[in-house]
């Protein structure tokens with residue numbers, strides 16, 4: 001029987017071969033950030049356990065650091081400095097490469113890793129962070145782990161893992177103009193629910209996926225954790241090779257040619273069997289906006305807040321609670337909702353392409369009075385590149401704050417936040433209660449929708465502003 005791309009990578013990394021139970025996998029790359037990684041390093045060093053392959057470990061400051069211009073290690077979050085200093089000391093003691101606050105390569109871990117070519121097709125990559133699944137977009141087996149698992153992997157370069165089941169989601173058709181991978185990810189969550197991928201590694205395939213550029217594939221795979229999946233993966237193709245070519249940590253010379261050959265051969269066999277197969281047509285997808293407090297509580301932008309008994313796959317109690325928390329009445333058209341803030345950032349949507357597309361909408365226009373609008377580039381490299389292209393001027397002239405890179409207000413860790421009851425249209429991936437600040441109301445959407453909404457002062461369809 002044929003094997004899936006997942007099977008090929010897994011079996012190739014299972015020490016002693018695959019078994020019926022959990023397998024011991026060889027781990028090629030470990031990424032750490034200051035929120036969870038420093039703790040793991042500290043715990044190992046307290047027990048005098050060395051990191052087994054420091055060259056294969058990469059640490060970065062992204063989660064807790066402030067994103068104000070002129071930031072330092074002293075953070076708005078009261079205990080933030082401690083996390084930063086612990087990570088710095090731990091990385092130095094273990095001989096691990098650290099992309100610190102002053103590094104030109106600093107950025108959100110899932111943005112800077114592909115950018116530097118740390119994640120490669122066919123490799124295993126882990127990070128104590130749930131959105132590590134993003135990086136499966138490059139054809140790697142990349143998944144989020146806990147801090148204890150990180151300690152084990154750091155000490156041994158291996159990890160014992162229960163083999164997930166295999167799911168393929170074949171997405172046919174093509175996304176329409178002004179509709180993005182973010183809308184696709186939200187539409188999938190709306191259709192299949194936040195538990196839809198539980199226990200599975202999801203392979204995204206089909207014409208709509210093949211048509212996505214690598215940044216959009218990263219966005220699609222990013223939200224596999226919202227789908228409760230073990231991770232997501234997309235078979236490498238020529239777009240993957242073109243994206244990786246020349247990046248800092250990819251193989252060079254003859255090794256590159258050999259690697260390309262291997263990578264292009266890495267796909268699911270035609271007769272491979274999946275435990276679950278789903279299909280979806282991308283052509284009808286509209287820009288999507290969440291109305292509730294889970295990513296599956298989502299409707300097309302020209303839709304209305306659903307009635308409590310018609311509000312997707314969550315239970316009635318949770319729907320009513322969501323409506324209350326979000327301050328919404330059933331039947332209200334999404335586009336009539338006035339907003340207090342607009343946020344472009346996060347590992348889902350803060351790459352150069354996201355910023356370019358948002359800037360196209362903002363160019364020559366102004367953010368509506370009273371709307372706090374913030375753009376946080378996903379990495380210092382994205383920020384630099386955007387500035388070279390003059391995008392920062394477009395954002396600033398429109399009335400957006402232009403920040404340093406980091407997770408920032410994607411998640412409230414005790415530092416930066418929006419205000420209570422603020423209605424925020426956000427290019428992030430989670431809309432849980434208080435995710436972006438205590439009491440903040442988050443509506444997830446694409447960067448284009450965030451930009452259009454910031455200009456209108458209410459949720460707005462970017463397609464109406466295009467051209």
Ligand SMILES: CC(C)[C@H](C(=O)O)[C@@H](O)C(=O)O
Nearest residue numbers: 035036063128129130131411
């Ligand atoms: C802090 C970290 C562990 C967390 C995660 O794993 O997802 C964060 O990145 C998030 O998005 O909530």
Ligand code: SF4
Nearest residue numbers: 131346347407410411
């Ligand atoms: S940007 Fe948000 S979702 Fe992504 S890693 Fe940071 S906190 Fe998590």
